[in-house]
Amino acid sequence: MAEHSTPITLGRALIERNASSTNVQLHPCRSRKLSSCSSLGNESSVLVINTGGTIGMTLHDSGYAPKANALVESLRKLPILHDEQYARQTCLYESYGLKNTLVLPQSKLNKRIIYTILEYSPLLDSSNMTTDDWGQIGKDIEKNYENFDGFVILHGTDTMAYTASALSFMCENLGKPIVLTGSQVPIYELRNDGRDNLLGALLIAGQFIIPEVCLYFYNKLYRGNRVTKVHAESFNAFTSPNLAPLATIEVDFKINWDTVWRANNTAMFQARNELNRNVGLLRLFPGITASTVRAFLQPPMQGVVLETYGSGNAPDNRPDLLEELSKATNAGVIIVNCTQCLKGTVSPTYATGKVLMDAGLIAGSDMTPEAALSKLSYVLAKKELTLDAQKKLMAQNLRGEMSADLEGAKLCLSNHRFIQVIAKSLNVSCKEELEAIRDALSPSLACAAAKIGDTEALEALKEMGSDLRLGDFDGRTPLHVAACEGHLGLVQYLLNQGASVHAKDRYGDTPLSNAVRFRHKEVVRLLRKTGAHFSREQMEEAGTELCSLAASGDKDGLRIWRIAGADMTKPGYDGKTAIEVAQAAGRKDVVEFLTPLHQHNSKSMNGAGIEFTAVPTVL
Numbered sequence: 001m002a003e004h005s006t007p008i009t010l011g012r013a014l015i016e017r018n019a020s021s022t023n024v025q026l027h028p029c030r031s032r033k034l035s036s037c038s039s040l041g042n043e044s045s046v047l048v049i050n051t052g053g054t055i056g057m058t059l060h061d062s063g064y065a066p067k068a069n070a071l072v073e074s075l076r077k078l079p080i081l082h083d084e085q086y087a088r089q090t091c092l093y094e095s096y097g098l099k100n101t102l103v104l105p106q107s108k109l110n111k112r113i114i115y116t117i118l119e120y121s122p123l124l125d126s127s128n129m130t131t132d133d134w135g136q137i138g139k140d141i142e143k144n145y146e147n148f149d150g151f152v153i154l155h156g157t158d159t160m161a162y163t164a165s166a167l168s169f170m171c172e173n174l175g176k177p178i179v180l181t182g183s184q185v186p187i188y189e190l191r192n193d194g195r196d197n198l199l200g201a202l203l204i205a206g207q208f209i210i211p212e213v214c215l216y217f218y219n220k221l222y223r224g225n226r227v228t229k230v231h232a233e234s235f236n237a238f239t240s241p242n243l244a245p246l247a248t249i250e251v252d253f254k255i256n257w258d259t260v261w262r263a264n265n266t267a268m269f270q271a272r273n274e275l276n277r278n279v280g281l282l283r284l285f286p287g288i289t290a291s292t293v294r295a296f297l298q299p300p301m302q303g304v305v306l307e308t309y310g311s312g313n314a315p316d317n318r319p320d321l322l323e324e325l326s327k328a329t330n331a332g333v334i335i336v337n338c339t340q341c342l343k344g345t346v347s348p349t350y351a352t353g354k355v356l357m358d359a360g361l362i363a364g365s366d367m368t369p370e371a372a373l374s375k376l377s378y379v380l381a382k383k384e385l386t387l388d389a390q391k392k393l394m395a396q397n398l399r400g401e402m403s404a405d406l407e408g409a410k411l412c413l414s415n416h417r418f419i420q421v422i423a424k425s426l427n428v429s430c431k432e433e434l435e436a437i438r439d440a441l442s443p444s445l446a447c448a449a450a451k452i453g454d455t456e457a458l459e460a461l462k463e464m465g466s467d468l469r470l471g472d473f474d475g476r477t478p479l480h481v482a483a484c485e486g487h488l489g490l491v492q493y494l495l496n497q498g499a500s501v502h503a504k505d506r507y508g509d510t511p512l513s514n515a516v517r518f519r520h521k522e523v524v525r526l527l528r529k530t531g532a533h534f535s536r537e538q539m540e541e542a543g544t545e546l547c548s549l550a551a552s553g554d555k556d557g558l559r560i561w562r563i564a565g566a567d568m569t570k571p572g573y574d575g576k577t578a579i580e581v582a583q584a585a586g587r588k589d590v591v592e593f594l595t596p597l598h599q600h601n602s603k604s605m606n607g608a609g610i611e612f613t614a615v616p617t618v619l
C-alpha cells in the first residue's frame with residue numbers, strides 16, 4: 001500500500017511563501033495575474049496521481065520495475081508535456097508553491113493545463129495493488145477535489161480495469177473527470193505510448209467536464225467500469241466490449257456526449273473508501289466439482305461473481321452444483337451471474353440459465369467481471385444496508401456499468417418541427433446536417449428558455465436530443481442562466497438532468513458565482529449542496545469584493561458570500577480583510593456580523609482547511 005504523504009495546506013503554503021519572499025507587497029498569485037491576465041481564464045488545473053505502472057518503469061536486473069522520483073524531472077524536459085517559458089513568465093512555481101507542477105503548451109482549444117504530480121511511495125507494479133490502494137486513491141481525490149478541475153491517475157495496465165471500476169463506484173456524485181491511464185512501454189524509452197496517453201488524458205481531464213471515472217488508452221476514452229485488458233503487448237491494450245468509447249481522439253476530440261454518464265441528483269461528491277475484501281471470481285468450466293464450489297463459497301466469503309457460459313448458463317443436470325450455490329445464497333452470500341463471453345449479456349433465455357436464478361443468483365447483465373467484482377466490494381462495505389438492499393443495488397445500474405436501463409429515450413430529431421423548419425429553409429435533409437444544426441442552435445435556445453424559466457421548452461429541446469449541459473458561444477450553460485435569474489425550480493430540474501455545477505463560461509464564471517452576484521440565496525444553497533465551490537482564482541478575488549461590501553455596510557451581500565462558502569478572512573487587494581475595513585469605516589454592525597465568522601474561519605483554516613497532499617521530497 002502507498003505511504004500516506006504529509007498533508008500541506010495549499011492556502012497556507014502560499015501565505016508562508018509570501019511572508020518569506022523579499023517582495024512582500026505583491027502576493028505571488030497577484031503578481032502572476034498581472035503578468036498573464038489574458039490567459040488565466042483559459043487555465044485549468046489537473047492533479048496527476050502517480051501510482052506506478054510501466055509508464056514510469058526502467059529496466060533492472062529483475063526486469064522492469066518502477067523508478068521513484070524521476071517522472072517530474074523527465075517530463076519537465078519534454079516540450080510537448082511542459083512549457084518552461086510559460087511557467088517562468090507566469091510565475092507558475094511561486095504561485096503553486098510546488099516544484100512538481102508543470103504546464104502543457106497551449107491546446108488547440110486555447111487551454112493551458114497546469115498539472116501537479118503527486119507521486120506515491122512506493123510506486124507499484126499494478127499486480128501488487130490491493131483494495132487498500134483503491135482506498136488511498138479515493139482519499140487523495142476527495143482531499144484535493146476542490147483544488148483541481150480534473151484528475152489523472154497513472155496506473156499499471158494489468159489491474160487498471162479493476163481500479164477504474166472500483167473508483168467509479170467509490171466516487172459518489174462525481175462532478176469532475178477522473179482519467180486513468182498508463183502505458184505498455186515506459187515513457188523513458190525512445191518509442192513509447194506513455195507520452196501520448198498522458199497527454200491525451202491531461203487534455204481530457206483539463207478541458208471537458210466528463211464527470212465519470214474513465215480510462216484513456218491509445219486514442220480512446222472509455223467508461224472505466226466497462227473496460228477489460230485484452231492485449232499484453234499491443235499499444236491497443238483495452239477494449240470496452242459492451243459500450244462504445246466515450247470519446248475518440250484523432251485529428252479532433254470527438255466526444256459522444258449522449259453516452260456520458262452523470263449523477264442526476266443534488267448531493268455533494270464523496271469518495272466511499274471502505275471496501276469489502278471477502279469477494280471473489282469463480283469461473284465455471286466443464287466438470288467443475290461440487291467440492292471446489294463448496295470450498296470457494298465458505299465463510300468469510302460474502303460476494304462472488306460466477307462467470308458462466310454464454311448468456312448466463314450453467315449445467316442444469318448438476319443438482320450437486322446447484323445445491324452448493326443455493327446453500328450459499330440462502331446463507332447470505334451474494335452471487336452475481338456474469339458471462340464468460342467478452343460481449344453480450346446474461347438473459348434467462350435458456351433453461352440452463354433459469355436454474356441459476358432459481359438458486360438465488362443475481363443477473364449481472366453485461367457487466368465485466370472486473371466491474372461486478374469491485375461493485376460487490378463497494379456494495380458489501382455499505383454496512384448500513386440490509387442484505388436485501390445490497391442485493392437490490394447489485395441488480396441496479398449505478399454508474400453506467402450495465403446496460404439494463406440505459407435503453408430507450410433516444411430522441412428522434414426529425415420529430416421536432418422547429419428544427420425541421422430551419423433545416424428546410426437551409427435546404428438540408430440528411431441526418432448529419434440536421435444534427436449539426438441542432439447542436440449549433442440548441443445551446444442558445446436552451447439558454448433563452450432558461451432565462452424565462454421555461455421548463456417545457458427545455459423538455460422539448462431535450463426530447464429532440466439536445467444536451468442541456470452544453471454551453472453557448474460564450475460557454476454559458478442553461479444552468480448559468482437559470483442561476484443568474486434565480487429560477488430555483490429550473491436549477492433543480494437542470495441538476496436532475498446532469499447539468500454540471502463546475503461549468504465555467506469564457507469569463508471563468510460558474511453557476512455559483514452567478515447566483516452570488518445576483519444574490520439568489522436559495523439557488524446558492526442548492527448549488528452548494530450539489531458540490532459547487534469557488535475556484536482558487538475566484539477565492540483570491542473574493543477578498544476585494546468582501547472588503548467593498550464591508551465598506552458599504554452591505555450585510556446581505558456578505559451573507560450570501562458566506563452561504564456560498566467564501567473564506568471571510570480573505571484579504572482584499574491591499575492586504576486588509578473585510579473586518580478591518582468595516583472597523584476603519586466605523587461599521588459596527590458589520591464588525592459584529594463578521595466577528596464570529598472570522599473566528600470560525602480562521603480556526604478552520606488553521607485546522608482542517610483545504611489540504612493539499614504532496615510528497616515531502618518534492619516540496
Ligand SMILES: NC(=O)C[C@H](N)C(=O)O
Nearest residue numbers: 053054125126156157158
Ligand atoms: N503495462 C503495464 O503497466 C504492466 C505492468 N505490469 C503493471 O501493470 O504495472
